[in-house]
Amino acid sequence: MKPIDQRLFRYGRASRLFLIAVVVLGAAGAGLVIAQAMLIAEVVVGAFQHGLGVAGLRTPLLLLVAVAAGRGLVSWLTELAAHRASAAVKSELRRRLLERAAGLGPGWLSGQRTGSLVALATRGVDALDDYFSRYLPQLGLAVVVPVAVLARVVTEDWVSAAIIVGTLPLIPIFMMLIGWATQSRMDRQWRLLSRLSGHFLDVVAGLPTLKVFGRAKAQAESIRKITGEYRRATMRTLRIAFLSSFALELLATLSVALVAVTIGMRLVHGEMDLYIGLVILVLAPEAYLPLRQVGAQYHAAAEGLAAAEEIFAVLEAPLPESGAREVPSAGGIAFEGVSVRYVERSSEAVSDVTFQVAENETVALVGPSGAGKSTLISALLGFVRPCSGRIRVGGVDLAEVSREAWHARVAWVPQRPQLYAGSIADNVRLARPEADDAAVLDALREAGALEFVEALPQGVATVLGEDGAGLSAGQRQRLALARAFLADRPVVLLDEPTAALDGETEAGIVDAVRRLAVGRTVLLVVHRPALLAVADRVVRIEAPGAAVPAQVRGVARGGVAEQAVADAVEAAPAQAARD
Known part of the structure; x- marks a missing residue:
């Protein structure tokens, strides 16, 4: 199990400030834990050993309430910082992921499954929520709190401190062993999810063709099979998570019991002061609790870490x-x-x-x-x-x-132009985002597309479906040519712009290409x-x-x-x- 993936801090700048905030808040929380233990011991000793009433214990009781409120405030601030850091890191990772995919180009993208990339950029990045909101804050507490507790215990009772020092490392050792097993399971679970997402998207995209050839039911059976594999992988992962939580809880409970028994025996024989014994008894579980919680939260964050491996594989692919x-x-x-x-x-x-x-x-x-x-x-x-x-x-x-400078001089009309869910004007304006409405209309006119666009109910404001749903192949091609006219670049590349068009539409495209070619290298x-x-x-x-x-x-x-x-x-x- 890798406690912290350094790449998350390299690719997500917000996570660095968050980690500093976690350490600072963890130190504040540790101080409040020690203060709370001392105040509880003072109240108990005052009430039962010295016979003090509420009036005599007013100051420690008020301080105890203030410390409890302080611990609540620290927890709230930690959670707030975690969610804000998580949102910032996810946004940055998505931006970097899309920029990298664009930089790698169509040659790389053609070898990827669209559904897997979509799942990676959505569910995969979202899975990091648990890593930042639960796992990392708990990891910060697991580093700071046990050290602070041990520093306080060793000044009062070296025997209890020795027991804690001897048993405390067993928890991270067991966590590492369990983490290795869990990680392999989570990697398999994420691969199955990516496969399911990619296959499902491919099936949906090709559903009309599958229906025509009578293969829709066969694909439904394939999806059912992959879904069953994903369900079984999830259940195996949950089984390991529950068993590991039980093992860690049992180990921590036995360790605390060992400290409690030694303190109890010495209290009975009068070898230890009641106040010191109570302070140690209250602090001992706090030394083990953060480490126990780290093991539990790791399982919640494991899916995000598995997805992060694939995210980093894309981000580190050579351009x-x-x-x-x-x-x-x-x-x-x-x-x-x-x-x-x-x-x-x-x-x-x-x-x-x-x-x-x-x-x-x-x-x-x-x-x-x-x-x-x-x-x-x-x-x-x-x-x-x-x-x-x-x-x-x-x-x-x-x-x-x-490459950027070269692309700024080239207008490219591919064989199958990509149109997005948005207005016709926005789709054409992709070639030159700052272009005004008049320039967009001129480009549509030059491409021979203005006539059919004006016939639509909302004209250039008409919203298209994904991939230009609602338009014919010839209309999509004319919009792609309109982009080239709007870009107004000296070099034009056209990849079969009349593919699969009827004769009349083809003639219109040819006329538009002839106008586009004037004064350009084509x-x-x-x-x-x-x-x-x-x-x-x-x-x-x-x-x-x-x-x-x-x-x-x-x-x-x-x-x-x-x-x-x-x-x-x-x-x-x-x-x-x-x-």
């Missing part, structure tokens, strides 16, 4: 390398012998591709599915790194250029011939291992040669939509 040079203000794009190989694949996705895109030129990439056209776009965006060769922008190696991934009319040149990409290398065929804008068109689409008929 793609990025240079520091500024992007040249002018110049084209050049691919020089570029090859790309994904980690999980044995063969190259792209092999030895060489071509250029001059400044303000529009080039179309064509070729069979799987040739690596979309991979070249990802490499140009910096989402994947070439295993050999290089990409130049404005004559500078892309690896030496700041690289198009094309599967259908309509968009070739926009291109100045067509670059044919062959699949790795094919007999014919990457070739370049020049065509005139608006007058594409028939042979070039035939070559471009020979292995990619109109219905092919994905690389």
